[in-house]
Amino acid sequence: MKSNDQIKSKIPVGILGATGSVGQKFIELLAEHPWFEIAAVAASDRSAGKAYRDAAHWFMSKPLPSRIADMTVKACEPDLPCRIVFSGLDASVAGEIETNFAKAGYIVISNSRNHRSDPDVPILVPEVNADHLEIVKTQQNGQGAIITNPNCAATGLVVALKPLLDKFGLSKVNVVTMQAISGAGYPGVASLDIIDNVVPFIGGEEGKLESEPQKILGNYCDGRIEPAQFKVSASCNRVAVTDGHMECVSVKLARKPSANKIITEWKEFRSEPQRLKLPSAPANPLCYFEENNYPQPKLHRLLGDGMTVAIGRLRECPILDYKFVLLSHNTIRGAAGGAILNAELFVAKGGLETRK
């Protein structure tokens, strides 16, 4: 296992889909990463060949690092000077490009949905299912590999559900989301559609939320992931919030504990990334608020640098057992930050050494 100290010179990484919103967030978060260094930025043919500063409409709140601004954008061909690539590619092209890179020996850390349901590809959330990383070995990609992270709205949910499932069993989950506009990329949601409005539909989102959690929270055993056996009902809404997905969740447990017992489990929850002290791991994966009007996107989305999932308002549900509210930063924990944590876990577990 690799500690921070053992990583002397930084590991070069590439970014696929580097001009898009997820790609930009990768660049912002990796700018001062202790282990990784951006060695290449790649995007569509339309952008390839241009300086990154000209190819991208940068809209992160931290300024574009000048080193990256000067880089020439490459095409998404598997000839980048690195072993690890982060993919923020659009789902319309991600499937094939990611496969090409994996087959060429790259470790593809993907935020796209295309390979999430492949049986040999993990939907990895290191606090929840670090052991699923093992399944990568069954991929027919030679030295390469594909590792995905979940849909942005599923990520926060599974971290909150993990201790419930482990301690009390879980049979039903009802979730209604209020999702931020940044989840739709750029230009994404038209302002005329969302200012003074709510849109009660996000294409494809409910299906992902109703199926990904069972795989993520499933058991890895003998090269297979056995999905967990609970049902999810999801209703997804877009609201006029820049960052941070809110979710109203109700759960039916196998064994109903006291509310205090649940809160204690959440507060004490630590997992593999905390033990490994991965650079992007928050000290606390979960933060429970006692205030009855917390968490809120504007106040709490950047907890743990955007990697902590905030929970509040646990109370009895007249229909299922309990209900609560959760908040998770959709472009950090739910996208680029989650993917970087996946890469850190892969490296810390010696993934690069075993794949020379």
Next chain:
Amino acid sequence: MKSNDQIKSKIPVGILGATGSVGQKFIELLAEHPWFEIAAVAASDRSAGKAYRDAAHWFMSKPLPSRIADMTVKACEPDLPCRIVFSGLDASVAGEIETNFAKAGYIVISNSRNHRSDPDVPILVPEVNADHLEIVKTQQNGQGAIITNPNCAATGLVVALKPLLDKFGLSKVNVVTMQAISGAGYPGVASLDIIDNVVPFIGGEEGKLESEPQKILGNYCDGRIEPAQFKVSASCNRVAVTDGHMECVSVKLARKPSANKIITEWKEFRSEPQRLKLPSAPANPLCYFEENNYPQPKLHRLLGDGMTVAIGRLRECPILDYKFVLLSHNTIRGAAGGAILNAELFVAKGGLETRK
């Protein structure tokens, strides 16, 4: 029964709490009402004695009628020149004042919560429980009476549930709301609390949503309202929308019909206010949208002049039977407009004649 034609000269009405947000909406909606004419505006002692234009910070989108602007605000004492008073009083004072007016022989059409749980006071929604009006006769108020309308988030819900309960039976309702800022009155929600934010808590709201629907949808029999026997679980959120409460609803029915059958029931739903052609009754109490991203507050809150409840996205629920989305204008259907419809029903049913 009274038709529009039979009401020759208009009925004078008073408004209690006339300077507040509900009071202003009463004034706006009654400005050109075919049956009612504002004869008095009353408010707190702080405002009493001033011209209305000086006492109120008018913020409706239609201009303040000059006739009202010139009126002198009266104290909330039962000496107003009218039989019917609309109450938009704050709950901190509404209880006692409304009781005083009722005991003095006034018909109090209240938007406040104070008397909603009184056993002899109906929570009236004319499309849903016009027969509950009968219970007013059991009130010990002489010629006076108190009639309430529901919490703004409950109103749309019960209209949508009414045909489900009647046709298919109803056992469980899960509802997550995204409520407009106008629901909190003025100044109400601070802009720092809601721009780029969601607040997952509205004081007292979930309790009302979990208890009022059963009374409203209950059976009136022998001077008593027997609450309907379904459970409601509610989670209430405030979002950055000016008007229009959105609700994500899941239901468990006694008998599960096809989705088409439910949609047909909603589309064909007509009730007492439509039969009586009450002036504020929308042609269709419910409007079902086939588009998968409808209804939306900005586009549909003013359907039926704000009195139609919009529904969309009926689909199977993996946990209960069906889920759907509904939208209801919180200050029209859910407050002032609903109260005015109640008064219209009362008058049309001959309430004033029987109480001379």
Next chain:
Amino acid sequence: MKSNDQIKSKIPVGILGATGSVGQKFIELLAEHPWFEIAAVAASDRSAGKAYRDAAHWFMSKPLPSRIADMTVKACEPDLPCRIVFSGLDASVAGEIETNFAKAGYIVISNSRNHRSDPDVPILVPEVNADHLEIVKTQQNGQGAIITNPNCAATGLVVALKPLLDKFGLSKVNVVTMQAISGAGYPGVASLDIIDNVVPFIGGEEGKLESEPQKILGNYCDGRIEPAQFKVSASCNRVAVTDGHMECVSVKLARKPSANKIITEWKEFRSEPQRLKLPSAPANPLCYFEENNYPQPKLHRLLGDGMTVAIGRLRECPILDYKFVLLSHNTIRGAAGGAILNAELFVAKGGLETRK
């Protein structure tokens, strides 16, 4: 001259660019127009041949009239069953298509910028320069004609400036705008760009604001429009408002009157559309507010059904003479509504009869 009564059967009109945001607003405003009846909707080849309901993403707040929904969208070819066409075409195609229609004998009432600077095309604002309509006769379009209305931000400005120029002379105008997102069409402004933000730039807008007012307020004489001789400096900003352009204006006059005298001129301002009682003419083209925090987009954009320009806060300017605030509805007075008023003026002045 034609009065409302004289127009027995409605005049058929067509709409070019009918699926866009301006086109939709034309449809919404013409739905119950006393003189005009939509006989054809035309749009790009991509939409042509489809039912309008399928071709357009309708987002007006009034529902799409079913008669229009059922219409088949035509191509923008000059074979529509009408004499008058309203053009909401995008500037990238409007120039040529409008010319084609005019040459084929159509009266083109255009909201596009393409022909505004043509010397024989008026930028018509009936309250300001009804006499400019004459210049149409110099167009080499046979029975056809092109009539434009100004940029949405210029419209409100010139109505407010008209009485100042006429009574006191005008030499300098400084204007800083805060413009609504609907001015950019649909999808237009990305929500990520405008929620919790201001964008201090609107492509091409400042140039239009600095040049159109002089032509509009110029003198028509002997077949020529002599531009007025004042200077305009404009700074244009986009803000998170759905409808209604706000403008902070300072002016240098030739003769400095008292503030009261200016306010009186504004309040008493009536013009040709009011005298002709054109259906879309507001009773008062200008409304001056005494309250120091008025006008505001949310409260006042719909004054006069969106055709009245609201003004407030007239006060001395330490640099020029006076400063004030104005508000004008950008998609009604500043676009579709203004164009319809232009068509009404054209018809009322007998334009159709003289061009048989």
Next chain:
Amino acid sequence: MKSNDQIKSKIPVGILGATGSVGQKFIELLAEHPWFEIAAVAASDRSAGKAYRDAAHWFMSKPLPSRIADMTVKACEPDLPCRIVFSGLDASVAGEIETNFAKAGYIVISNSRNHRSDPDVPILVPEVNADHLEIVKTQQNGQGAIITNPNCAATGLVVALKPLLDKFGLSKVNVVTMQAISGAGYPGVASLDIIDNVVPFIGGEEGKLESEPQKILGNYCDGRIEPAQFKVSASCNRVAVTDGHMECVSVKLARKPSANKIITEWKEFRSEPQRLKLPSAPANPLCYFEENNYPQPKLHRLLGDGMTVAIGRLRECPILDYKFVLLSHNTIRGAAGGAILNAELFVAKGGLETRK
């Protein structure tokens, strides 16, 4: 002069008005300050005696430090265990309390407007008028002193104007602001007043903007500040932005240089805080953007940790000489951050030593 190294143990400071929005920002910014340590929090009698966590409705985006949360709020009496107090008091009480503290020997670093026009009190912006600090010696406060910072909208303006005045002379300034809601404190602006709206008025703001800049940019000489001799015309608007004041500025200079020359002066501008390397001083007080749609509040308000003033769009003005856009963080550079920089300047200049 004191360098960072020489300050071994931290200087205890107190915060007056600690529960308000400016007070909270002081706490947030001082949490990890290298020189200062919060030794006391004081507020109104209503809060005094309570734990800070109970007295304040904390709404900063960084969590409330637990050390501060546990502190008991004191009354605003001059018996706090520190020499320096930061005042975020409301103007309704600030005048007298600040005077009391100064007379008792405290160095009062105030964000309130009450003493700004006192002839012996500097309105200090260290990049602009560090020499004005001298005037404190003329105060009749014994060992105590009062130092103010400007109105939040004036701060950014004077930093941008400073190099213009010094190099080219300045005679006229027209400024139209679009100000963030956080400038009004909490609860401040009602959400019903600002969502989907602009309010073209901020009480008292225009007067401050038209008078403070001349004092700030004036000459200190012989114990007097001689105001600079330019005129300012200001129009102030509130917009739906959380943080960051935008300003559209036009200027008339004594000598009109090329635009490039102005941009160069802005880019090269450094001043006393940069030379002294004060902890809160940004590397660059001004940042000029070449992009035509920059700066924007959402993207650039946190430049230089909120202490850099962003400028863009310098272009010729048809009326004055040039116009441009500027952005300044209103609660950091324009309030708490600016006040902290003032305290740093005071300490670095040896102010504490000379006042033992």
